[in-house]
Amino acid sequence: MTVNTQPATERPDPRAFGLPVVEQAEIPSELRSLVARVHDLIDAVANTEVDGDTLAEAAATVEGLTDRLNVARRQIGTMVLRELPGGDTEYGTITNVVSGDTNPAAPPLFLDATEEGVRGEVTLNTVYQGPPGLVHGGWIAAMLDQAVGSASSLATSPGLTARLEVDYRRPTPLFTPLEVVARVTGTERRKVYVTGEIRVNGEVTAEATALMVRVEVP
Numbered sequence: 001m002t003v004n005t006q007p008a009t010e011r012p013d014p015r016a017f018g019l020p021v022v023e024q025a026e027i028p029s030e031l032r033s034l035v036a037r038v039h040d041l042i043d044a045v046a047n048t049e050v051d052g053d054t055l056a057e058a059a060a061t062v063e064g065l066t067d068r069l070n071v072a073r074r075q076i077g078t079m080v081l082r083e084l085p086g087g088d089t090e091y092g093t094i095t096n097v098v099s100g101d102t103n104p105a106a107p108p109l110f111l112d113a114t115e116e117g118v119r120g121e122v123t124l125n126t127v128y129q130g131p132p133g134l135v136h137g138g139w140i141a142a143m144l145d146q147a148v149g150s151a152s153s154l155a156t157s158p159g160l161t162a163r164l165e166v167d168y169r170r171p172t173p174l175f176t177p178l179e180v181v182a183r184v185t186g187t188e189r190r191k192v193y194v195t196g197e198i199r200v201n202g203e204v205t206a207e208a209t210a211l212m213v214r215v216e217v218p
């Protein structure tokens with residue numbers, strides 16, 4: 001097996017398939033601020049114990065805001081073009097549930113290209129809770145899926161996860177910086193083999209092996 005690298009310029013431009021592209025730097029600061037406020041709102045709603053009147057008032061306010069924002073919605077599949085350190089670029093869906101710039105439900109986990117693959121740091125609150133005080137296993141898999149997909153895409157070209165195997169080695173805590181890494185270990189035709197890890201203070205809490213299959217551009 002070999003590891004290929006493909007310059008970003010050879011990656012397919014989503015516009016060729018009718019998908020809108022937004023440059024990351026063009027996302028309005030007001031939208032970034034709103035996403036951060038709603039991210040905090042989700043956590044507040046999940047944990048609040050305020051009285052019924054306050055809850056009813058909050059629900060009416062949020063319903064009104066939702067109606068106002070829904071007046072103009074993005075096309076499904078809108079992509080964001082990110083400039084990565086080192087001069088590389090990456091396309092991702094703008095609402096990606098793990099890394100999406102405009103998704104308040106995303107942690108968000110932003111992954112940078114490294115010499116080995118990709119690396120990012122994230123700290124999760126109780127919105128991502130499974131067992132008491134610990135990250136839900138599905139979210140651990142989701143973050144690893146994102147990391148292996150990003151590593152594969154950067155080292156070769158975009159693909160889909162065909163297989164993802166996760167070993168949960170240690171409990172992964174909330175409110176603690178998590179380091180997420182992934183790297184390509186080999187390629188074979190359209191198949192890209194990738195490994196990923198989540199570490200807490202250098203200790204591996206979960207590791208993944210994945211097979212990505214590069215998509216063929218019609």
Ligand SMILES: CCCCCCCC(=O)SCCNC(=O)CCNC(=O)[C@H](O)C(C)(C)COP(=O)(O)OP(=O)(O)OC[C@H]1O[C@@H](n2cnc3c(N)ncnc32)[C@H](O)[C@@H]1OP(=O)(O)O
Pocket residue numbers: 090091092145146147149150153159160161162163188189190191211213
């Ligand atoms: C920057 C972006 C980051 C994004 C991170 C997020 C990633 C994701 O979550 S992707 C979403 C989840 N994944 C999916 O929805 C994928 C669903 N599956 C599919 O669409 C298809 O099965 C797909 C595309 C993976 C493969 O289908 P297809 O393109 O027809 O390829 P196919 O010809 O069947 O297989 C190609 C090769 O892969 C192998 N292969 C395919 N699936 C598997 C599998 N599950 N296990 C082992 N090998 C497999 C085949 O045997 C074949 O090998 P070989 O080249 O040796 O003959």
